[in-house]
Structure formats: structure tokens, C-alpha cells
Amino acid sequence: MAESKIVKACLILIGNEILSGRTQDKNLAFIAKGLNEVGIQMGAAYVIPDIPETIIELLNKTRAEFDYVFTTGGIGPTHDDITTECVAAAFGVGLYRDPETVAAMTKRVEERGETMNDARLRMATFPEGAELLKNEISVAPGYKLDNVFVMAGVPRIMQMMFGEAIKHLDGGSKVLSRGLAMDLGEGTIADSLSALQDKYPDIDIGSYPQMRQDRGFMVSLVLRGRDQVRLDEAHAETMQAMRDLGGSPVEEDPDKAQASAEPESK
Numbered sequence: 001m002a003e004s005k006i007v008k009a010c011l012i013l014i015g016n017e018i019l020s021g022r023t024q025d026k027n028l029a030f031i032a033k034g035l036n037e038v039g040i041q042m043g044a045a046y047v048i049p050d051i052p053e054t055i056i057e058l059l060n061k062t063r064a065e066f067d068y069v070f071t072t073g074g075i076g077p078t079h080d081d082i083t084t085e086c087v088a089a090a091f092g093v094g095l096y097r098d099p100e101t102v103a104a105m106t107k108r109v110e111e112r113g114e115t116m117n118d119a120r121l122r123m124a125t126f127p128e129g130a131e132l133l134k135n136e137i138s139v140a141p142g143y144k145l146d147n148v149f150v151m152a153g154v155p156r157i158m159q160m161m162f163g164e165a166i167k168h169l170d171g172g173s174k175v176l177s178r179g180l181a182m183d184l185g186e187g188t189i190a191d192s193l194s195a196l197q198d199k200y201p202d203i204d205i206g207s208y209p210q211m212r213q214d215r216g217f218m219v220s221l222v223l224r225g226r227d228q229v230r231l232d233e234a235h236a237e238t239m240q241a242m243r244d245l246g247g248s249p250v251e252e253d254p255d256k257a258q259a260s261a262e263p264e265s266k
Contacts, residue, residue, distance in 0.1 A: 005039075005172035005173050006041065006172050006173065006226075007039060007040045007041065007067045007068075007170070007171055007172035008040070008041050008042075008043035008066050008067055008068075009035055009040050009041070009042055009043065009066055009067060009068040009069065009070060010042070010043055010044040010045065010046070010062050010065075010066045010068075010069055010070070011027075011028060011031055011032075011042065011044075011045045011046070011069075011070045011071070011072070012045075012046045012048060012055075012058060012059070012062065012069065012070070012071045012072075013025055013027065013028065013045065013046065013047045013048070013071075013072055013073060013153075014048055014049075014050065014055060014071055014072065014073040014074040014083055014153075015049075015050060015073040015074060015153060016049050016050050016080070018047050018073070019047060019048075019049055023153075025047070026155045027072045027153070027155055027158050028045055030155070030158075030159060030162070031070060031072075031162060032045075034162060034166065035169075035171075036174060036175050037174070038166060038169055038171035038174075039171030039172045039173055039174045039175075040067070040068065040169060040171045040172065041172075041175055043066060044062075044066075046058060046062075050074060050080045050082055052082060052085070052086050052089070055074075055082070055083065055086040055090075056086050056089050056090045059071075059086065059087065059090040059148065060090050063090075063146065063147055063148055066147075067147060068147050068148075068149065068169065069147060069148045069149070070148075070149045070151065070162075070165070071083060071087075071148070071149070071150050071151065072151050072152065072153045072158055073152070073153030074086075074153070075123065075140075075142065075150060075151075075152055076122075076123065076152075077119040077120050077122050077123055078119065081122065083150060084122075084125060084126060084127065084150070087127050087145060087148065087150055088127035088128070091127060091129075091145060091146070093127050093128040093129060093145075094127075094128050095125050095126065095127060095128065096125070096126060096127075096128050097121065097124055097125050097126075098124050098125075098126060098132065101123075101124040101132070101139070101140065101141060102116075102121065102124045104139045105120060105121075105123065105124055105139050105140060108139045123138075123140035124140065126143050127143070127145050129145055129146075130143035130144065130145045130150075131143060131144045131145075131168075132144075133149070133151065133161040133164040133165055134160075134161075134164055135152075135157050135160035135161050135164070136160060137156060137157050137160060138152070138154075138157055140152075141161070142158075142161035142164075142165075144165065144168055149161075149165045149168075151165070173226040174226070175224050175225070175226060176224065176225060176226065176228055176231050177222055177223065177224045177231075177254045177255075178222075178223050178231055178232070178235040178251070178254065179220060179221065179222045179223070179251070179252045179253060179254030180220070180221050180235070180238065180239055180242070180249045180250060180251050180252060181218050181219065181220045181221070181249065181250055181252050182218065182219060182242050182247040182248060182249040182250070183217065183218060183219075183247065183248070184219060184242060184245060184246070184247040185209075185217075185219065186207055186209055186219055188245060188247075189207070189219065189241075189242065189245060189247075192241045192242075192244075192245060193205060193207060193221075193238075195241075196234065196237060196238055196241060199234075199237075200225075200230065200233075200234040202225055202226075202227065202230060203223050203224065203225040203230060203231060203234045204223070204224040204225065205221065205222075205223050205234070205238070206221065206222045206223075206224070207219060207220075207221055208220045208221075208222065220252065220254075221238060221242075221249075222254040223235050223238065235251075239251070
């Protein structure tokens with residue numbers, strides 16, 4: 001089996017509005033898939049409130065544990081946008097105001113017939129040593145400091161910042177995946193899946209019960225690994241194991257299978 005370089009990242013979703021349920025996060029899936037494309041595995045995701053001590057403590061913990069840390073939320077103009085101050089505190093650095101960003105934001109604000117003010121200037125203020133991640137939508141950039149990438153919570157803006165962040169990443173071996181689906185229940189296949197997982201410890205085997213509009217109850221299996229040969233072997237053996245149990249498994253694109261399904265609660 002070929003030796004793999006494993007690079008891991010984590011995501012910190014910052015905002016009381018996410019924890020309250022008022023805002024539904026749309027950033028986790030986008031970032032996780034984007035990282036995988038460049039050979040970086042999402043190792044953990046946290047949702048935390050706008051509390052300075054919580055943000056600072058988690059930043060310092062995760063930036064020591066992971067190759068890369070991404071944050072979303074808390075870099076706007078209002079009183080509860082405290083991420084930048086917390087990042088500066090975590091790194092023990094001061095803050096600076098970027099003249100180029102101020103000029104670009106002032107121009108955009110005045111084009112809308114509004115006035116630049118201290119609140120908006122917060123979005124042109126960054127920790128010392130930060131490299132900016134430009135975006136063309138709101139002009140106000142995100143930034144990178146060491147292995148921490150700070151991005152907006154608004155999905156469209158975050159996606160532009162993430163496109164800039166990708167340029168700074170050094171990925172490892174991409175996680176590959178193969179999928180299959182059948183009409184056997186999880187209780188029927190559980191023992192066989194356990195035996196397969198023991199045989200292929202380097203392959204992650206996930207089971208996802210679903211109720212599909214077109215096919216009724218189904219169970220999707222998604223196998224993930226970094227070695228194509230091992231992944232293909234495990235997939236073929238899993239297909240045969242399902243046939244041996246009386247099922248009629250069909251191969252599916254794992255991404256399409258998950259996107260089209262309505263997961264049942266476990």
C-alpha cells in the first residue's frame with residue numbers, strides 16, 4: 001500500500017445565531033468538500049458562541065493540533081463581531097488598519113450614497129502580520145495568520161475568501177470514495193460491516209439509512225480511503241457481502257447518493 005501524506009484541518013463556526021437556530025450553517029459542507037479536493041481532511045468542526053474566552057481558548061487549542069484552522073463568522077461591523085480581536089489575542093499581537101482596504105471600502109460605501117464610519121472601519125482592521133483574503137462582493141477581506149484562516153459567515157462571501165485561502169494550502173493525499181446502495185436494513189448488515197471494517201482498518205465504511213422519494217427505504221454505504229487499490233478491493237468485497245445476505249446492491253456515486261437522499265435518524 002502506498003504511503004499517504006495526511007493533512008488535517010478543522011473549522012470553527014462562530015456565532016450565537018447558529019447556536020440559536022436562527023441561522024442554518026451552509027459553510028461546513030462547502031469547506032469540507034473544497035479541502036478534500038486539495039488533499040486536506042476535515043478532522044473536526046466546532047460551533048461556538050460569541051464569547052471571547054471561548055474563541056481564544058479554542059483557537060489556541062486547534063491551531064496547535066491541526067495543520068490548518070478555518071473560522072467563519074464574526075468579522076462584520078457590529079458589536080458582536082469579535083473574531084478579529086480574539087484572533088489577535090490568541091496570537092498575542094496588536095491590530096492594524098489597512099489603508100488599501102479603507103480606500104476600497106470608502107469608495108464602495110460612497111457609491112451607495114452612504115458614509116464611511118467607525119463601525120465599517122472595523123472590517124478594515126486586522127491582526128498584525130495578517131495576509132488578506134480579498135473578495136469582490138463586500139470588498140472587506142478575510143485574512144490568514146500563520147495556519148489560521150478567518151472568513152465571513154455569509155456563504156457567498158465566504159466562498160470567495162475560501163478561493164483565496166486555497167492558494168495558501170499544502171495538501172496531502174486526497175480522500176477517495178466509492179458508494180453503493182441496497183434495500184437491506186442496517187440491522188441485517190451490521191455484523192458483516194463490522195467484519196469488513198476490521199479487515200480494512202484503513203478504509204472508513206459509513207452506513208446511512210435513507211427514505212428516498214423514488215425508491216423508498218434504502219441503505220447507502222460510503223467507503224472512503226486514500227489508496228485506490230485498497231478502496232476498490234474493499235468496495236468489491238462489500239458488494240459481494242451484501243449479495244451473500246440476500247441483497248441486490250447497486251453502485252452509486254457517493255456524493256450524488258447523499259445529495260438526493262433524506263436521511264433517517266439513527
